[in-house]
Amino acid sequence: MPLNDTDIDFFQRVYEVARRIPSGRVTSYGAIARYLGTGRSARVVGYAMNASSSVHPPVPAHRVVNRIGLLTGKHHFPLPDLMQQLLESEGVVVENDQIVDFEKLFWDPMKELGI
C-alpha cells in the first residue's frame, strides 16, 4: 500500500519504507527518494538514516546503501563493521564494502510496493 500520508513528515515516510525492506534484500537512498516522489532528495534520505538510531520502532538502516551497492554508511554505525555483519547474517555477501550481486538483491520500492 502506498504511503500517501502527508500528515507525517519526510523522515517518517523514509523510515516506513525502510522497514518494508525484506531481510536479505537491499535498496538505495535514491530508490526510496523516488518512491516518495522526491527523487532529488536522495541525500536527505541518508540524512534521515543518520537520525534513525534514535527513532522507534527500529529501522534496518543496514539494508540501505548507495546506488552501486557500496556501504558508504558503515562508519555511522556504533561499530564500523556492524553494518556488514548484519547484512551477512541475512545472507548478503559483502566484499570490500561492496555488496556482491547487488543488482540481484536490489529491492525496488516502486516495483515491490507499486507506484
Add this chain to the structure above:
DNA sequence: ATCCTGACTTGAC
C-alpha cells in the same frame, strides 16, 4: 535570513 555540511545522484567530459 545566510552559509555550510552531507549515509546521494546524475550528467558531462
Add this chain to the structure above:
DNA sequence: GGTCAAGCCAGGA
C-alpha cells in the same frame, strides 16, 4: 569504462 562538478534539500550554527 572512469572521474569531476553541479544539483539537490533538510538541519544546524
